[in-house]
Amino acid sequence: MSEFQLYADAFTEADRGDLVGFSCGESKSGKFCTEWIMGSGAFDSMNRGSSVWLYRIETGQVVGYGSVGLVNWRWPMPDGKYTRLLYIPMLGIDQKFQGQPPDPDWRYSRQIMQHLVTNAIRMNGERKKPAEYLLLLVDPTNEAAIRLYQRFEFQLIPDVTYGAGLSVMKHRLAK
């Protein structure tokens, strides 16, 4: 197995100690990615039913984290019916591991995305009424993140922003 192989485990309170020194960087996106996992954001999301994973390398060092959740939204009125959507609340990579390793086949960001999409597909397959889309929010100024998501077949939804000017990307799930 490659030394760059990532390992994934469900994030628990006991893992907090492993996050000492974890930082996704000083950019705007980096700061909120760090704060989500270091503060109460991840556990708030888990309380709403999301799954959060920590990704480690063989030595146990934390490379990053990722999450997948399910939300019930309503179509606009007058329809107003509920529809289920899968989404990736947040993912982050410690700045030491961003862009690493040089071999794109083992790039940590891609291993994490692969794992998240695979899990979203698995979760969807377990549902009687599967969701049609997997969504995520992205800082529209974070071009590297957008490119990464596009590589995993996410499309930017035009003319839609959410909350603090975040763009929404969608990935149409396999049947």
Place this chain on the structure above:
Amino acid sequence: MSTTETPDTPLENTNTSLMRMILSLHGNQQQAFFAALTECSDQLRTNSERLMAIIDDPESLPGDKGRAWHTLLDQFRLLPDTEGRYGMDLAQSESSAAEKFPALQTEVEKMDSQEAQFADRLRQIMKDKHITQKQLAERVECSQPAISQMLNRKCRPQRSTLEKIAVALQVDIRELWPDIEVVDYLDSVAAFEQDGQEMSEAMAKALRDDSQPRSTIEGKPLPSWKERVQSDE
């Protein structure tokens, strides 16, 4: 980190005085030793004096002298790490120290979280302005337990709550949370996760559009690190 020569370890089973031990250090380490002793905190100095007293005590066993000397050098970072480096990498030091001492771990972890820094700032401002949790709760129209939870880092305040707290305490909101954009982003993510919200027409149009090809991604889950460690044990 600097890389210099390893200091000689003083011989055990001899009544080596503290001065002889210090003289056994190489020139750079001697200077570093005295500089550290002069500039260290009161607590560290008290510790150092206790260790030096053990070394100078004729009643001390040689092994105890050796251990005291080793501890003295270690606390001043004059011993090489496992990779032969001297000095201190703060992040690494915090991390390894935190692994050994859970109480310190909590403190180190707190330093990394803006949420925790907010709690500390809020507590300090309330103290400076002599405002109780109950009084602040009344001013921002929330419950006292909600304020308590923020102070104990059990919940993250939303931007609207931060604004109310800033007004109530007559401080700029950035005094409470300097990276206020981070709060905005976190609020956005939390709002996205709320069930029952009605999506916008533009979002509905995008989600009803079935022109996007379905996913072709196939993969397998990543292995578990925890299971691997357990099986190795």
